[in-house]
Amino acid sequence: MDDKKQKNTNRILIAVIAVLAVVVIGLIAAIISKGKNKNSDKDKETTASESIEATDGDAVTEDKKDDDTENDSDTEEASDKEELLCYVSVSSTNSWENNGKQSGQLDIKIVNNSSSEIKDWSVKLEIGKDTTLDSFWNCNTDLKDGVLTLTPVEYNGSVASKQTLGDIGIIVTAASAGDFKAINSAVLYVDGVEYTQTQTADDKKEERTTEEKTDNKKDDSKKDDNGKTPFENHGKLSVKGTDIVDANGDKFQLKGPSTHGIAWFPDYVSYDTFKTFRDDWGANMIRIAMYTDENGGYCSGGDKAYLKGLVDDGVKAATDLGMYVIVDWHILHDLNPQVNKADAIDFFEEMSAKYKDYDNVIFEICNEPNGGTSWSDVKSYAEEVIPVIRANCPDAIIIVGTPNWSQDVDIAANDPVTGYDNIMYAVHFYATTHKDNIRNKAQTALDKGIPVFISECSICDASGNGAIDYGEADKWFSFIDDNNLSYAVWNISNKDETSSLISSSCNKTSGWSDDELSETGKWFKELMSK
Numbered sequence: 319m320d321d322k323k324q325k326n327t328n329r330i331l332i333a334v335i336a337v338l339a340v341v342v343i344g345l346i347a348a349i350i351s352k353g354k355n356k357n358s359d360k361d362k363e364t365t366a367s368e369s370i371e372a373t374d375g376d377a378v379t380e381d382k383k384d385d386d387t388e389n390d391s392d393t394e395e396a397s398d399k400e401e402l403l404c405y406v407s408v409s410s411t412n413s414w415e416n417n418g419k420q421s422g423q424l425d426i427k428i429v430n431n432s433s434s435e436i437k438d439w440s441v442k443l444e445i446g447k448d449t450t451l452d453s454f455w456n457c458n459t460d461l462k463d464g465v466l467t468l469t470p471v472e473y474n475g476s477v478a479s480k481q482t483l484g485d486i487g488i489i490v491t492a493a494s495a496g497d498f499k500a501i502n503s504a505v506l507y508v509d510g511v512e513y514t515q516t517q518t519a520d521d522k523k524e525e526r527t528t529e530e531k532t533d534n535k536k537d538d539s540k541k542d543d544n545g546k547t548p549f550e551n552h553g554k555l556s557v558k559g560t561d562i563v564d565a566n567g568d569k570f571q572l573k574g575p576s577t578h579g580i581a582w583f584p585d586y587v588s589y590d591t592f593k594t595f596r597d598d599w600g601a602n603m604i605r606i607a608m609y610t611d612e613n614g615g616y617c618s619g620g621d622k623a624y625l626k627g628l629v630d631d632g633v634k635a636a637t638d639l640g641m642y643v644i645v646d647w648h649i650l651h652d653l654n655p656q657v658n659k660a661d662a663i664d665f666f667e668e669m670s671a672k673y674k675d676y677d678n679v680i681f682e683i684c685n686e687p688n689g690g691t692s693w694s695d696v697k698s699y700a701e702e703v704i705p706v707i708r709a710n711c712p713d714a715i716i717i718v719g720t721p722n723w724s725q726d727v728d729i730a731a732n733d734p735v736t737g738y739d740n741i742m743y744a745v746h747f748y749a750t751t752h753k754d755n756i757r758n759k760a761q762t763a764l765d766k767g768i769p770v771f772i773s774e775c776s777i778c779d780a781s782g783n784g785a786i787d788y789g790e791a792d793k794w795f796s797f798i799d800d801n802n803l804s805y806a807v808w809n810i811s812n813k814d815e816t817s818s819l820i821s822s823s824c825n826k827t828s829g830w831s832d833d834e835l836s837e838t839g840k841w842f843k844e845l846m847s848k
């Protein structure tokens with residue numbers, strides 16, 4: 319019996335030890351797992367920021383400074399923070415040499431991947447003491463000791479959940495290209511909390527272009543009344559008398575918006591932007607304006623490959639949508655097209671070779687000669703550029719600018735370019751400034767059998783800003799319709815100026831509701847969709 323008792327006592331002891339061992343192991347495991355959870359919160363942050371990288375294509379490393387030091391165990395707080403993923407992205411979209419210094423444009427985006435709205439933001443950028451700020455848009459600025467602080471203007475202080483705020487930009491001039499490239503880090507402050515990110519202020523252009531290209535899905539929903547695209551319905555266009563006619567020989571009117579300078583507003587050079595104009599506005603054409611001079615234009619040190627990439631994005635997007643597209647060599651501050659003729663010849667040689675099989679592409683070879691440039695200068699320029707295009711595109715429509723900001727078409731009509739078909743002449747108007755006097759010039763040209771294309775217009779004054787003259791606007795569009803003229807409307811952007819079609823308080827680049835359009839935008843949408 320004693321033996322038996324002893325055995326029982328041993329068994330009980332072993333059982334107790336076993337239970338204790340399990341409890342101790344359990345406790346240790348719990349402690350380890352708590353430690354791991356803490357790390358995995360960090361891991362999750364890294365993963366989340368990596369996933370932003372993957373979708374946005376920006377080399378952004380995110381580092382939230384307000385780490386959960388106080389409330390590690392507070393899971394609610396931790397998960398709030400996990401969700402609050404915000405960062406600023408700075409990318410250099412264009413740069414050019416400027417009297418031995420380096421100027422460049424930086425586009426700034428604020429990304430809100432969190433589930434809450436950003437109500438107030440500011441961005442600090444170290445641009446360096448020797449760097450000057452030349453211009454900026456859609457933000458307020460304060461520059462002190464080489465640190466530039468950007469704050470919202472009245473309409474873009476908040477960023478809704480899962481939205482990106484774009485169209486904020488600055489142009490700076492640094493002492494050297496190296497100094498410009500060194501502007502590579504920015505700090506975002508959201509409602510008082512600091513987020514840092516580091517990103518090489520290197521070109522995002524290649525990535526952007528690739529993104530766009532893969533985005534360019536073939537069109538699904540159709541647009542003209544019979545469910546076909548404008549190009550499917552009308553095919554290759556040509557000029558007959560003063561009219562554009564379609565592949566069936568029927569009179570045809572091209573109508574649609576012009577981009578602003580593509581280097582200023584690259585985000586609107588997109589399939590979705592153009593699709594909105596086609597489907598919601600009734601546009602069948604887009605004009606792509608590439609400045610040759612201003613702000614790092616194509617011929618004033620701008621990045622040629624980047625600008626051509628943007629043109630190509632635009633041509634491809636329009637083509638996928640079955641829209642016609644004008645490639646516009648947008649001379650303005652360079653006054654006389656002769657100034658950059660060598661570049662123009664190279665450009666149009668390349669463009670016409672690239673788009674020789676695209677029957678929807680139209681070439682506009684000099685936006686607006688001005689500054690006293692004579693018609694004979696424009697004409698001799700045209701006589702050099704047209705054959706270059708003709709070598710690849712024997713019958714594409716070509717629009718030739720006319721003196722005095724493309725108003726003096728009557729003078730061109732006295733001595734037109736000869737020897738080529740499908741040549742048209744530009745008339746541009748801004749209704750508050752240009753009235754009967756310019757309509758009369760257009761009428762004179764038409765009476766002489768010279769085909770006129772209104773390749774740029776708006777209903778405000780010639781600065782692209784100021785008041786709208788609705789009465790003159792109506793007169794212009796009666797004239798346009800009476801004469802079957804085609805027209806492009808300046809400009810696709812949300813810049814705070816009257817001619818911009820999008821309201822300056824709207825940052826969307828497509829799918830605008832009517833109240834997201836400017837007054838000019840509303841007016842043209844109604845006109846075009848009639």
Ligand code: IDC
Nearest residue numbers: 612650685686723748774780781782813815
């Ligand atoms: C204007 C833009 C403005 C930009 C300026 C640069 O609207 O935002 O700062 O160019 O020079 C034209 C030109 C067109 C002008 C427009 C308004 O073709 O480039 O755009 N305009 O001034 N001709 C008559 C008016």
